[in-house]
Amino acid sequence: MYVASVTDSEHRLTLESMVDLHNALVDDAATDPRALLAEAGFSRAPEASAKSMRRVAQRMLDLADFLTDLPDLEAEVAATRITEELTELPITPSIVDHGGAGPHIHWTPATARFDDQVLADIFMALAQEVCDNGTIRFGECAADDCGHLFYDATRNRSKRFCSDPRCASRTHTAHHRKRKRSD
């Protein structure tokens, strides 16, 4: 992410992108993360090689079980795992100013592999989140047979569904039908 500072809205954006990427890969392991990462502000995404995209996808798939379990994990357990992952990453923070984005932190050096950059951003955002809120803002979509992860950025933690608009609407319809039937 090219805006990878630890301010609230930016780490939230990283977490929401992480959740979208995780959901897309769990649905289809062959998903190419390029468009999603470009949209999330990773300025290297459009030019990154197909090989490095496959590396990002593979590393996200390796984390799929951890991310799926995240809503149910104790904050301490999540923190331990996040710390382990951070230890493996080539993290060397620096303040950079490029592409009109204004000064912001890069966690990895310019020479880092793209997949390391993506993973470092994700784990730094997760680290910040777990310190601030634990795991309570992560949840599993309430729609039947969905199983997607969501990140709830609402003030009153009212989110119940993933970002697929069909999940909220079909659940609403199902409840409505059930209510009608019992009338």
Ligand SMILES: [Zn+2]
């Ligand atoms: Zn940048």
Ligand SMILES: [Zn+2]
């Ligand atoms: Zn859903």
